[in-house]
Every structure is written in C-alpha cells, then in structure tokens.
Ligand SMILES: O=C([O-])CC(=O)C(=O)O
C-alpha cells in the first residue's frame with residue numbers, strides 16, 4: 001500500500017515534513033530556483049560538472065505553464081508479451097514500488113519500452129499521482145486524457161496525447177530501477193526538471209553544485225549581454 005506523507009503537487013499547499021534529506025519548503029524553493037533558471041543554463045552546468053548526457057528535447061504537456069521538479073521515481077516499460085509474468089502485474093503495483101514509502105514531491109518517470117508513440121497511461125491510472133502527492137509525471141511515451149490530467153493539478157510532460165489504449169503494446173516491467181529516457185540514463189532519486197524548453201536530469205549528490213554553476217552561467221550571460229549592448233558595429237579588433 002502507498003503511504004501518503006506529503007501533498008506537494010503544485011496546486012497544493014505544502015503540508016510540512018521532509019522529501020529525502022530536504023524539507024518540503026526547501027524542495028519547493030529549489031524547484032522555483034530551477035524554474036527561474038530554465039533548462040538551458042542547467043544543461044550547460046551539467047556539462048561543466050559531469051560528462052554524460054543530461055538533457056531531453058522539448059516534450060508536450062496538457063498544461064505547459066506548469067514546470068515539473070522533483071526526485072525521480074522510475075517505472076521501466078517493455079514491449080508487451082503474453083508469456084512474461086511482469087506483464088500481468090497491475091500498474092498500481094509498479095507505481096507503489098516506484099514511489100516507495102515517501103511518494104510526496106516525487107516525479108513519476110516512465111520509460112518508453114521502445115514505443116514512444118504508444119499510450120503509457122492516462123487520467124485514471126495517473127490519478128494516483130495526485131492522490132499520493134507526487135509532483136507530476138515525466139513520460140517518454142504518449143499519455144491519454146490530457147483534459148483529465150490537467151484537472152488532476154500536477155505537472156505532466158510526455159511525448160504527446162494518445163487516443164488508443166497502449167496496454168497491448170507496452171507494459172510496466174520493473175520499478176525503482178535505472179531507466180533509459182530519450183537517450184538519458186535516469187536513476188531513481190535523480191532530480192528532474194522539465195518545462196517548455198525540455199528537461200534536464202541532475203544527480204542528487206550534484207544538485208547544489210549544478211545549481212551554483214547554472215547561476216554563474218546566468219551571470220556570465222548577463223555580463224555578455226551588457227558588453228554587446230555597448231558593442232560597436234562593425235566590431236573593432238584590438239590593435
Ligand atoms: O487505461 C490506460 O492504460 C490508460 C488510460 O486511459 C487511463 O489510465 O485512463
């Protein structure tokens with residue numbers, strides 16, 4: 001059974017408590033800091049701190065004004081088979097294993113299972129995200145019922161809307177494991193941020209460093225814009 005500790009969907013008031021090592025207030029503040037920066041400086045900062053790919057190209061959302069931030073709770077999808085035991089387990093089982101004992105504020109991450117055009121869930125199954133206080137959903141596949149997802153109040157980013165049920169194409173296979181997401185490795189507990197520009201995945205232990213470097217990059221960019229404002233045209237090379 002899922003244990004609901006916190007309500008941190010972005011339309012809800014924080015109810016106190018902790019998310020991982022952080023209080024809910026600290027995590028909301030951090031999410032706001034990410035939102036102010038946006039994806040590009042965060043991706044640049046990841047490039048300075050780490051060598052691996054950390055960015056996802058823009059996704060679709062039922063409510064693009066809602067950014068998504070939180071620690072990844074992962075479900076790995078696979079192509080559906082009629083003879084594999086996992087394919088007969090329910091989405092609820094995988095959801096609870098992914099979200100763990102403290103689902104509040106987490107981001108449910110769904111890998112594509114090789115079929116990004118297939119539906120990976122919809123308004124009914126994903127109503128658990130609101131019920132158990134997760135921040136939202138990041139799906140490398142399509143989702144159904146955009147209208148319902150919008151009403152649930154959490155933030156959703158995915159490959160687009162689907163109308164056809166996808167349960168005979170893809171199926172949850174494992175929970176709380178590393179997943180491949182659009183060419184990026186997402187490990188449970190990584191921080192993910194998504195907005196209209198795309199998404200970025202930050203290892204939990206690098207969070208403070210990446211945020212600080214992204215803020216430095218923003219300051220460098222602001223200085224460059226100031227210099228460009230007083231630039232002569234054509235540029236005069238120093239003699
Ligand atoms: O049934 C599904 O797999 C997807 C869906 O529409 C829902 O969860 O509402």
Ligand SMILES: [Mg+2]
Pocket residue numbers: 122123124144145
């Ligand atoms: Mg539905």
